[in-house]
Amino acid sequence: MHALDVLGDPVRRRILELLAAGEEAAxxxxxxxxxxFGISQPAVSQxxxxxxxxxxxxxxxxxxxxxxxxDPAGVAAANAWLSPFERFWRGPLAALDTELARGRLERRRDGRAEPRVEE
Known part of the structure; x- marks a missing residue:
C-alpha cells in the first residue's frame, strides 16, 4: 500500500496523531x-x-x-513522496513569516503591545 493510501484514512491519521505524543497501549x-469514530475494537485493530x-x-x-x-520509516516514506511538492508551500510560508515579522516590527515601532497568543 502506498504511504498516502495509509494516511488517507482519518482513523489511521488520528492514531498516528495519538502516537506522535509517545508510545501508547493498544x-x-x-x-x-x-x-x-464510533467503530468497534476489531476495526481499530485492523x-x-x-x-x-x-x-x-x-x-x-x-x-x-x-x-x-x-515508526519513522513510514513517515520518512510519506515525506519522500511529498518532498518534490514542498516548493508549492515553502515560498508562501516564508512570505507569511516575513509579513508576520514586519507586523511585529511595526507594532514595536508604534509602541503597540504584541497581541497575546493563548496556548
Missing amino acids: GRLGAVIQEE HLRVLRENGFATVRPEGTRRMYAV
Whole structure:
C-alpha cells in the first residue's frame, strides 16, 4: 500500500496523531478511537495492523499489553513522496513569516503591545 493510501484514512491519521505524543497501549488507543469514530475494537485493530504492516507503527509486548509507537520509516516514506511538492508551500510560508515579522516590527515601532497568543 502506498504511504498516502495509509494516511488517507482519518482513523489511521488520528492514531498516528495519538502516537506522535509517545508510545501508547493498544487498549488506550482503542478506547479513544472507538469514542471518537464510533467503530468497534476489531476495526481499530485492523487499522493498527495496516499501520504496522506498512511501516508507520511498531508494536512491542509489555506483559499482556501491546505498546504502539510511530515508526519513522513510514513517515520518512510519506515525506519522500511529498518532498518534490514542498516548493508549492515553502515560498508562501516564508512570505507569511516575513509579513508576520514586519507586523511585529511595526507594532514595536508604534509602541503597540504584541497581541497575546493563548496556548
